[in-house]
Amino acid sequence: VENVRLVDRLSSRKASVGTLYLTATHVIFVENSSETRKETWVLHSQISSIEKQATTATGCPLLIRCKNFQVIQLVIPQERDCHDVYISLIRLARPVKYEELYCFSFNPKLDKEEREKGWKLVDLNEEYNRMGVPNNYWQISDVNRDYGVCDSYPMEVYVPKSATAHIIVGSSKFRSRRRFPALSYYCKDNNASICRSSQPLSGFSARCLEDEQMLQAIRKANPGSDFLYVVDTRPKLNAMANRAAGKGYENEDNYSNIKFQFIGIENIHVMRSSLQKMLEVCEMKSPSMSDFLWGLENSGWLKHIKAIMDAGIFIAKAVAEEGVSVLVHCSDGWDRTAQVCSVASLLLDPHYRTMKGFMVLIEKDWVSFGHKFNHRYGNLDGDPKEISPVIDQFIECVWQLMEQFPCAFEFNERFLIHIQHHIYSCQFGNFLCNSQKERRELKVQERTYSLWAHLWKNRADYLNPLYRSEHSQTRGTLHPQMAPCNFLYKFWSGMYNRFEKGLHPRQSVIDYLMAVKEETQQLEEELIVLEERLANLQKLQLNGNKVKSKQQDRSKELVLSASNNSIANTPQEYSIDLKSFPSRSPSQGDEEDSALILTQDNLKSSDPDLSANSDQESGVEDLSCRSPSGGGCLPSEDSGKDSDEAVCLAV
Amino acid sequence: MLRSGQPLTGPNRKRCPEDEMLLGSVLDEGERGFIIDTRSAQAAKQARMMGGGTEPKSSYPQWKRLHRPLERGRPLQESFIKLVEACNDASLGMDRWLGRLESCRWLSHVKAALSTACLAAQCLDREESSVLVHGAEGTDTTLLVTALAQVILEPSCRTLKGFQGLLEREWIQAGHPFHLRCARSAYSHARLKQEAPLFLLFLDCVWQLSRQFPFSLEFSEGLLLTLFDNAYASDYGTFLCNNEKERCLCKVKESTHSLWAWLDQPEERKKYLNPLYSHNPLVIWPSVEPQSIQLWQGLFFRWIRSSQYLDEAWAEIWRLVEGS
Numbered sequence: 001v002e003n004v005r006l007v008d009r010l011s012s013r014k015a016s017v018g019t020l021y022l023t024a025t026h027v028i029f030v031e032n033s034s035e036t037r038k039e040t041w042v043l044h045s046q047i048s049s050i051e052k053q054a055t056t057a058t059g060c061p062l063l064i065r066c067k068n069f070q071v072i073q074l075v076i077p078q079e080r081d082c083h084d085v086y087i088s089l090i091r092l093a094r095p096v097k098y099e100e101l102y103c104f105s106f107n108p109k110l111d112k113e114e115r116e117k118g119w120k121l122v123d124l125n126e127e128y129n130r131m132g133v134p135n136n137y138w139q140i141s142d143v144n145r146d147y148g149v150c151d152s153y154p155m156e157v158y159v160p161k162s163a164t165a166h167i168i169v170g171s172s173k174f175r176s177r178r179r180f181p182a183l184s185y186y187c188k189d190n191n192a193s194i195c196r197s198s199q200p201l202s203g204f205s206a207r208c209l210e211d212e213q214m215l216q217a218i219r220k221a222n223p224g225s226d227f228l229y230v231v232d233t234r235p236k237l238n239a240m241a242n243r244a245a246g247k248g249y250e251n252e253d254n255y256s257n258i259k260f261q262f263i264g265i266e267n268i269h270v271m272r273s274s275l276q277k278m279l280e281v282c283e284m285k286s287p288s289m290s291d292f293l294w295g296l297e298n299s300g301w302l303k304h305i306k307a308i309m310d311a312g313i314f315i316a317k318a319v320a321e322e323g324v325s326v327l328v329h330c331s332d333g334w335d336r337t338a339q340v341c342s343v344a345s346l347l348l349d350p351h352y353r354t355m356k357g358f359m360v361l362i363e364k365d366w367v368s369f370g371h372k373f374n375h376r377y378g379n380l381d382g383d384p385k386e387i388s389p390v391i392d393q394f395i396e397c398v399w400q401l402m403e404q405f406p407c408a409f410e411f412n413e414r415f416l417i418h419i420q421h422h423i424y425s426c427q428f429g430n431f432l433c434n435s436q437k438e439r440r441e442l443k444v445q446e447r448t449y450s451l452w453a454h455l456w457k458n459r460a461d462y463l464n465p466l467y468r469s470e471h472s473q474t475r476g477t478l479h480p481q482m483a484p485c486n487f488l489y490k491f492w493s494g495m496y497n498r499f500e501k502g503l504h505p506r507q508s509v510i511d512y513l514m515a516v517k518e519e520t521q522q523l524e525e526e527l528i529v530l531e532e533r534l535a536n537l538q539k540l541q542l543n544g545n546k547v548k549s550k551q552q553d554r555s556k557e558l559v560l561s562a563s564n565n566s567i568a569n570t571p572q573e574y575s576i577d578l579k580s581f582p583s584r585s586p587s588q589g590d591e592e593d594s595a596l597i598l599t600q601d602n603l604k605s606s607d608p609d610l611s612a613n614s615d616q617e618s619g620v621e622d623l624s625c626r627s628p629s630g631g632g633c634l635p636s637e638d639s640g641k642d643s644d645e646a647v648c649l650a651v
Numbered sequence: 652m653l654r655s656g657q658p659l660t661g662p663n664r665k666r667c668p669e670d671e672m673l674l675g676s677v678l679d680e681g682e683r684g685f686i687i688d689t690r691s692a693q694a695a696k697q698a699r700m701m702g703g704g705t706e707p708k709s710s711y712p713q714w715k716r717l718h719r720p721l722e723r724g725r726p727l728q729e730s731f732i733k734l735v736e737a738c739n740d741a742s743l744g745m746d747r748w749l750g751r752l753e754s755c756r757w758l759s760h761v762k763a764a765l766s767t768a769c770l771a772a773q774c775l776d777r778e779e780s781s782v783l784v785h786g787a788e789g790t791d792t793t794l795l796v797t798a799l800a801q802v803i804l805e806p807s808c809r810t811l812k813g814f815q816g817l818l819e820r821e822w823i824q825a826g827h828p829f830h831l832r833c834a835r836s837a838y839s840h841a842r843l844k845q846e847a848p849l850f851l852l853f854l855d856c857v858w859q860l861s862r863q864f865p866f867s868l869e870f871s872e873g874l875l876l877t878l879f880d881n882a883y884a885s886d887y888g889t890f891l892c893n894n895e896k897e898r899c900l901c902k903v904k905e906s907t908h909s910l911w912a913w914l915d916q917p918e919e920r921k922k923y924l925n926p927l928y929s930h931n932p933l934v935i936w937p938s939v940e941p942q943s944i945q946l947w948q949g950l951f952f953r954w955i956r957s958s959q960y961l962d963e964a965w966a967e968i969w970r971l972v973e974g975s
Contacts (some may be wrong), residue, residue, distance in 0.1 A: 037896075038926045044804065078827055202824075206675045209716040284941075286940075287940075287941055288759065288940045288941070289753070289756075289758045289759040289762050289944065290753050290759060291941070291944070292941030293749045293750070293753035293758070293941070294749070294750060294753055295751055296749050297746070297747075297748075297749035297750045297753075300746065302745060302749070305742075306745045307745075403884075404960060406961065406963075406967075407960070407963055407964050407966035407967055408960075442828050458856070466964050466968065468967070471967075472963070473960055473961070473963055481956055481957060483741050484738075484739075484740070484956075485742045485956070486743060486745045487738065487748070487948060487951075487952060487954070487956075489745065490945065493942040493943070493944060496943060497942055502940075503938050503940055503942055503943050505863055505864060505865060507866065509865050509866075509927060512866070513868060513929065513968065513971055513972075516971055516972060517971055520971070520974050583954075603917060606666040
């Protein structure tokens with residue numbers, strides 16, 4: 001469709017006019033202006049909702065909201081065209097079959113071997129071994145090898161040595177969705193562990209011997225403690241209500257030596273609504289400080305983030321400080337349980353704060369343990385009541401921790417944002433379906449590519465320059481400040497206002513420091529090479545003199561050695577080498593600028609003469625993203641068809 | 652950019668030919684200037700009853716008046732006190748924290764101050780028009796706007812030396828009554844009539860700029876905190892008294908040491924530098940959207956939260972930058 005206008009919603013500057021294209025996988029807007037021809041690409045998978053607004057004199061507005069919080073406002077001149085686009089997008093954004101998703105057509109031009117290697121980058125068995133299992137207390141069980149016991153669990157689970165197949169099967173029958181207690185994290189320093197499950201089907205009075213034995217086995221697997229924490233991450237009222245439906249929670253009287261604890265994180269419906277309210281705040285035009293703060297409080301979003309974090313902190317403390325094992329569950333054990341276990345692991349173990357370790361953490365607690373990616377993030381068209389920003393909340397918890405502990409994480413904010421982006425983009429196969437079983441049936445690893453390999457290839461873009469593995473902040477357990485600590489939770493504008501460039505600094509401190517770090521490293525390496533060369537040349541010079549005197553009789557060789565000497569003595573070489581070295585001095589391209597986002601309405605109402613157009617200061621060298629392939633940060637890089645991120649991932 | 656006090660128009664709409672000539676001489680034939688009045692239109696009108704007022708259009712035809720009300724005086728001090736109370740309230744749950752923060756209104760004041768300063772800067776830089784800024788007395792919100800506008804516009808004001816010069820000019824010599832304004836701070840029960848944290852508001856706005864433009868200010872947060880401390884209680888005479896006249900009478904220059912002299916010492920200076928600084932010749936236009944304005948944790952939670960991890964991060968930044 002031609003002559004479509006793309007409106008910049010935040011600063012009502014002139015809209016850009018261009019052509020709108022719809023392909024099988026993307027919506028593409030190409031600007032008409034001859035110099036830039038800027039392209040905006042949006043994957044259909046990213047589209048969360050499409051709103052057709054009332055036709056005005058200028059045309060028919062269409063608002064596209066994306067799952068990565070990008071909001072695109074188009075104005076299509078003809079109502080008929082607008083309707084067609086609207087209908088098409090509705091269909092394209094709600095795929096019915098997995099094969100419609102981008103990951104099945106995405107081609108990064110790798111061969112079969114490379115694709116396989118990409119999938120093997122993250123190895124869970126290696127991870128459990130690193131933790132220290134199997135050992136005297138824990139073993140691998142293959143009781144679920146055909147997903148016969150629990151179809152949402154992985155094929156291999158780690159259970160206490162004393163848990164026989166009989167106990168496991170019996171326990172699974174007493175747990176919602178058959179999700180029996182299994183190992184999530186093992187602390188080899190003190191044998192404390194974090195196990196996870198779903199709620200017991202206890203109702204008001206039901207008991208199950210095998211389930212009780214299972215918990216005993218978990219407790220016994222930690223000889224350093226004589227009791228086990230059982231943490232129910234639901235609000236007490238919800239858990240009690242579940243009892244009427246024949247489910248519920250563990251009764252301390254029935255399970256020997258447990259200490260039961262409610263933590264009170266709200267359910268997926270509350271979270272979905274909370275995000276919705278927060279996004280409405282983000283969409284407000286020129287909000288006052290008051291509008292913003294009240295809106296944010298009413299959404300409850302930061303309160304929920306803190307609740308998840310507090311739960312993780314409680315569990316991490318139990319394991320690290322008290323040396324007590326914890327069994328965590330919610331209702332089905334695939335949402336809040338995943339959040340809380342992964343936050344706790346992150347606090348406890350510095351390995352999960354490395355890039356590789358973080359990928360492993362997501363593979364372990366989210367992918368392998370059957371978090372319902374399809375239902376939660378709408379790979380396919382499904383029940384809107386299943387949609388909920390569960391992993392988004394976990395990712396935000398990580399960001400909040402990164403803000404409190406800037407030196408503790410090997411990766412940076414961009415890493416988190418790109419992961420979130422790809423959970424929704426379906427460009428890679430890692431987050432399809434609802435369980436390991438479904439992914440195997442769909443042959444995801446044979447037909448799609450792994451996100452982890454892609455991120456790993458571009459890892460230079462994702463490093464945190466302040467991270468040092470031997471730094472005191474990075475080693476050991478993280479101890480976030482306890483109350484008062486409300487103020488520590490900030491609104492993550494890098495995520496929720498990601499595409500509103502006027503709100504962010506033009507040049508990233510992280511990118512600058514990475515460039516400095518790289519340059520320093522290169523200089524140091526170059527220095528070593530030059531010193532070696534100097535030593536060699538000095539040696540040569542000595543030899544050369546000897547050769548000269550020796551070979552005065554033999555004319556041919558004389559010529560050679562003479563020429564060697566002259567080269568060896570020339571000083572210019574050093575400076576040439578230094579010049580050829582990419583000297584990106586920090587002062588280059590530092591011109592910071594940003595658009596002036598005055599509250600336009602304010603200015604307009606009181607003084608119509610003052611043109612409040614905020615042009616940007618010119619001359620910014622964007623130092624972001626030095627990796628050549630689709631790290632996709634610069635707009636010009638993104639016009640490629642296989643670019644992953646639509647528009648500039650300006651972070 | 653000019654600053655002054657309010658014109659004493661009074662209820663009888665007095666005129667003053669000298670004043671009109673003075674302002675007239677600033678502008679060329681056909682040029683237009685802006686007057687930014689930091690009181691609301693209503694407050695400015697009410698001021699007439701007390702002998703003050705605004706510049707009537709008929710007498711100052713080339714000047715266009717804009718009202719941008721900024722909080723000052725008692726209400727601003729109350730805002731400050733409430734904020735400090737909220738920060739120290741350990742019983743406050745996350746479900747009520749933001750609402751409480753909002754009810755203090757402090758961040759709204761920061762937003763308003765930055766917006767007004769940006770407006771003044773815009774008049775100068777974009778419209779290439781002269782600007783006259785005044786409130787009532789010309790000693791509080793006026794200085795806030797003119798000083799902040801200069802940090803936005805002028806790269807030299809963003810250097811350590813230049814910033815000190817700015818403070819000397821726009822706050823100290825311009826006659827901000829430090830003795831009255833920075834008396835007891837937020838914990839005191841004695842609610843002094845003349846106390847108001849305008850200078851703190853200015854420092855907060857500068858901190859917001861440093862957050863949005865991490866490379867453009869030569870000085871660090873540490874300097875801003877030190878200035879805050881010294882405005883209220885100091886070993887040095889720089890912030891004493893209320894104006895130059897009083898400082899002369901008290902023989903401040905003869906009897907005390909200057910804060911700037913101390914800060915300029917090489918060992919001290921290093922503590923207040925920003926390792927990321929790189930001269931930026933351009934104007935820095937901040938975003939004044941609510942998402943871009945944050946609570947200055949380094950000040951308001953200075954004694955409540957551990958700065959260890961952030962200090963370590965800054966040490967790491969220094970290490971990286973110095974190693975290069």
